[in-house]
Structures are given as structure tokens and as C-alpha cells.
Amino acid sequence: MMTWKLLYFCMLIGLKVNLSVAIHANTWSACECEWDSWKSWGECDSDCFGNRRRSRSVYSYCDKFTDCASNDEGFEWQGCNEVCHNGGSASWFSCYCKAGFHGSCCTEVVNCGTPDNVINGTRVWTSTSYGGVAEYSCNIYYNMTTGDPVRTCQDDFTWSGTTPQCVFAYQCNSSPCINGECVNLLGDFRCDCHDGWTGRLCEKDIQPPVVVNCSSNISINATKRTVRFDWTSPSFYDPLGNHLDIVSNYPTPSFVFPWGDFTAQYVATKPSNGLSAECAFNISVRPTPCEELNIPINGARLCNGWRADYGQFCMVTCQQNYTIGAGDNSFETMYVCGASGTWIESGPIPDCLVETESVEEALIYQPEYETYSFEGSCDNVTMTALQHLYLERIVSTGGFDELCTQFPDECVLDNVDVKCGATSR
Ligand SMILES: *[C@@H]1O[C@H](CO)[C@@H](O)[C@H](O)[C@H]1NC(C)=O
Ligand SMILES: *[C@@H]1O[C@H](CO)[C@@H](O)[C@H](O)[C@H]1NC(C)=O
Ligand SMILES: *[C@@H]1O[C@H](CO)[C@@H](O)[C@H](O)[C@H]1NC(C)=O
Ligand SMILES: *[C@@H]1O[C@H](CO)[C@@H](O)[C@H](O)[C@H]1NC(C)=O
Ligand SMILES: *[C@@H]1O[C@H](CO)[C@@H](O)[C@H](O)[C@H]1NC(C)=O
Numbered sequence: 001m002m003t004w005k006l007l008y009f010c011m012l013i014g015l016k017v018n019l020s021v022a023i024h025a026n027t028w029s030a031c032e033c034e035w036d037s038w039k040s041w042g043e044c045d046s047d048c049f050g051n052r053r054r055s056r057s058v059y060s061y062c063d064k065f066t067d068c069a070s071n072d073e074g075f076e077w078q079g080c081n082e083v084c085h086n087g088g089s090a091s092w093f094s095c096y097c098k099a100g101f102h103g104s105c106c107t108e109v110v111n112c113g114t115p116d117n118v119i120n121g122t123r124v125w126t127s128t129s130y131g132g133v134a135e136y137s138c139n140i141y142y143n144m145t146t147g148d149p150v151r152t153c154q155d156d157f158t159w160s161g162t163t164p165q166c167v168f169a170y171q172c173n174s175s176p177c178i179n180g181e182c183v184n185l186l187g188d189f190r191c192d193c194h195d196g197w198t199g200r201l202c203e204k205d206i207q208p209p210v211v212v213n214c215s216s217n218i219s220i221n222a223t224k225r226t227v228r229f230d231w232t233s234p235s236f237y238d239p240l241g242n243h244l245d246i247v248s249n250y251p252t253p254s255f256v257f258p259w260g261d262f263t264a265q266y267v268a269t270k271p272s273n274g275l276s277a278e279c280a281f282n283i284s285v286r287p288t289p290c291e292e293l294n295i296p297i298n299g300a301r302l303c304n305g306w307r308a309d310y311g312q313f314c315m316v317t318c319q320q321n322y323t324i325g326a327g328d329n330s331f332e333t334m335y336v337c338g339a340s341g342t343w344i345e346s347g348p349i350p351d352c353l354v355e356t357e358s359v360e361e362a363l364i365y366q367p368e369y370e371t372y373s374f375e376g377s378c379d380n381v382t383m384t385a386l387q388h389l390y391l392e393r394i395v396s397t398g399g400f401d402e403l404c405t406q407f408p409d410e411c412v413l414d415n416v417d418v419k420c421g422a423t424s425r
């Protein structure tokens, strides 16, 4: 039977089974098989390190391709695109991409996307691809606080650094400080207050009244039982100019003082903030002090040791066998330091210079000799006796007893000032 020699295609069933040994079928010759030429190579199946295939047909008088050869004889594989793109380097059929490219064949460009927006600022960028640069700036009156003004698109698909923040930095433009200097801060402001003001906006008045010419303490030597004294009132003012209320315990800066200790007090209060200032000073009025009295020879001087600055009351006593002369004052004479600053019954007090051998003789000179003489030396016993003598004397004498009636706590034995004089032999 005569048949036409026809063209047969292989059944493309196999995968890349290049390794099978190509063997012509036994009927190759009987069927007069003859290869057609290879077709051109097909598409490469990958951008890099792929494979491509070509096929061929066979002319034969028989019915099937397999009458000539096994199916795998009808096609052939070949590696293709054996490179990495964009400068990537190949290693064992895979690609290591250069910075800025990715994908298994390095065909894709790294892209960081649109850089983040910034509030109250602007952003511009050259490109969102690898190496692209984004630049941020803040609107007028806004300062950049955190973040980076320049960011670059990196190989890991991110922009370098962090998104900046723009913060309002000119709050002082609205002059918020009432009594102070405004300092701009980031997103805030600070008021540096003028003297006398405080508070966030320097709105609170903390200025107390100011006192000038506050008198220092005064001491006055009176020459009478009372003394008129004029002084200068202190002045008060508020540097901020507010009204002040001033009160004093002395309505006028003038007063007739008795002897004693006084305090003049002035208080200024500022009604607008309740703060106040005070000026207080002491006025001490005393009788003018007298010169110190002498201490009698062979005798003793007895004085009040308390309240001596209000007045002094002194008397003389004599040691046994001594007395004062007849022409001198008597033992009953009180030497008084009055307000005038001089001793009434003027000093010096007489010494016990008249030596006597008997009481009788002594009485000729002074009838009170026995009461006012003391035995022996000026020892503690004698001193105590003299203190007793002094207290009895002043308590029983009108005018002097005031020292005890006015200051009973101080009118005690120990406060009587006893000073014994020298002996003449
Ligand atoms: C700043 O941003 C805020 C929030 O977006 C906006 O309300 C405000 O008007 C902006 N300020 C200026 C001066 O643009
Ligand atoms: C804001 O920026 C300006 C210009 O750099 C600067 O002079 C000013 O001190 C800044 N303000 C603050 C509050 O940091
Ligand atoms: C304080 O006293 C001085 C001297 O007496 C006087 O010159 C001055 O004016 C006084 N100041 C006030 C505020 O009164
Ligand atoms: C007056 O003296 C008193 C003490 O007696 C003292 O505390 C006060 O500060 C003095 N005042 C003046 C204005 O010197
Ligand atoms: C008062 O008198 C004493 C003693 O004489 C004297 O030291 C003092 O300075 C006087 N004081 C006044 C304010 O005159």
C-alpha cells in the first residue's frame, strides 16, 4: 500500500526530560523517517535563568510520530536569560540585586511610596524610588521640633529618619503677658514678670506696700515726769501706684509720754491684693540718769537695785564706832535721783569719819546712830541686815514706797544694792 509521506508532530506531554536517551524507533527505517529542521526557540520562561524550548517534526510514511522516535526526540530545552538585571549578580541560578532593585531577577525598582504628610508644613520630593529625596519645611511661624527635614528613599522601601513635626513657635505674637516679657517656646510661651507681678500671664499683683523712713528705736532722757516727743511718720507707697490704707496706734506723730516703753506701729495695707507692710519702733522714755553716788568710807551705801532707770533712792549707814558729823545730813536723808538728772539732796554722800568710843558719844552726833550702824565687817549677815533695814525704811516713807507698791515682785531683799566702803584703818 502506497501512502503519502506525511509530517508528524510529537505529543508534547513530557516535561524537561532531556536526560532520557534518545532512541529512534525500530521502525525508523521501515517508515523512512526523516527529521524536519528545528523550529525557532520559544519564549524564555523567566527573566533570568529560565528555559526555552524548540521542537521539530518528522516526515514519515507511517501513521505516528512514535513510529519514528520517542516523543522526547521531538523537542529540546535550553537555558536562557542567564543574567540578573540592573547590575544584579548571579549566584547558583539566583540573583543578588544591586541596591534599589528587587525581584528574583532584579527587574523591579525599590519604591518608598509618597512620603508622609506634615501638618502646618510642606513636603517636596524628587522621586519616590530608591535614592529619591524628600524635603520638609514648616510654614511661617512654625518650627520643626522632631524628625528629619531631609529624608532619602532607602533600599528597604522606607524613607530614612522620621517625619518632622511643625509646632507653632510664635505665641508671643498675640501679646499674652499682661505685666511681663513674653518668651516664645515651642508650642507654648512663658511670661517673665516685672517686679511685683506673678502668674502665668503676670496678671497677679504680689507687690506689698513699700515703707521708707521707718524710724529706728528711740530712747529719750526725760527731765520731768512726762516729755513731749515729735517724730517723723514713715512713708508708704505702692510701686504699682495703688491706693494704700495706713493705720497707726498714734494718729499724729507727736505725743506726751510718761516714763516707760512704748511701741509706735504703722501698718499699710493694699486693698487690691490684701498685702501689708509694717513699720514699728520703740520709744523708751526714762528719767535722765544721775551721776553715780560715792560709797562712804567706814560705811555702806544702800540703793534700790531694781528699776534704777526710773529713779534711784539711796541712803547711808555707818560701821559701829563711826558716824557722820552733826553738820552733815542725817541718817534719814534720802538721796534721790529725779527726772532732772541730778541728785536731790545733792551728793556726794558723807563719809563715816567721826570716830566714837561709846554709843552715848555717837548719839551726840546723830540721834539715829543705833538704827543705822552695823557691826563688824561687811559680811553676808551684815549685808542681809542692811537690806532689811533699807526695805523697812522705804516702805515706811511716803513717796518712796511707790518703788515697792508699783513693782512688788522686784521689791525683795536680794535686789537691794548694798555697797560697803573702805575702812579708814
Ligand atoms: C496648622 O494645622 C492645624 C491642623 O491642621 C490647622 O487647624 C491650622 O489652621 C494650621 N495653622 C496654620 C497657620 O496653617
Ligand atoms: C524658631 O525658629 C527660629 C528660627 O530658627 C528661632 O530663631 C526661634 O528661636 C525658634 N523658636 C523657638 C521657640 O525655639
Ligand atoms: C525720708 O527722709 C528723708 C530725710 O528726712 C527725706 O529727705 C526724704 O524725702 C524722705 N522720704 C520720703 C519718701 O518721705
Ligand atoms: C527696736 O528694738 C527691738 C528690740 O527691743 C527690735 O526687735 C526692733 O527691731 C528694733 N526696731 C528698730 C526699728 O530698730
Ligand atoms: C541720756 O543720758 C545718758 C547719761 O547721761 C547719755 O549717755 C545718753 O546719751 C542720753 N540719751 C539721750 C537720748 O540724750
Ligand SMILES: *[C@@H]1O[C@H](CO)[C@@H](O)[C@H](O)[C@H]1NC(C)=O
Binding pocket: 261, 262, 263, 280, 281, 282
Ligand atoms: C520693742 O518693740 C518690740 C516690737 O517692735 C517689742 O516686742 C519689744 O518688747 C519692745 N522693746 C521694749 C524694750 O519695749
Ligand SMILES: *[C@@H]1O[C@H](CO)[C@@H](O)[C@H](O)[C@H]1NC(C)=O
Binding pocket: 320, 321, 356, 357, 358, 359
Ligand atoms: C565701840 O563701841 C562699843 C559700844 O557701841 C564699845 O563697847 C566699844 O568699846 C567701842 N570700841 C572702841 C574701840 O572704841
Ligand SMILES: *[C@@H]1O[C@H](CO)[C@@H](O)[C@H](O)[C@H]1NC(C)=O
Binding pocket: 379, 380
Ligand atoms: C556670801 O554670799 C555669797 C553669795 O551671795 C556666797 O558666795 C558666799 O559664800 C557667802 N559668804 C558667807 C561667809 O556666807
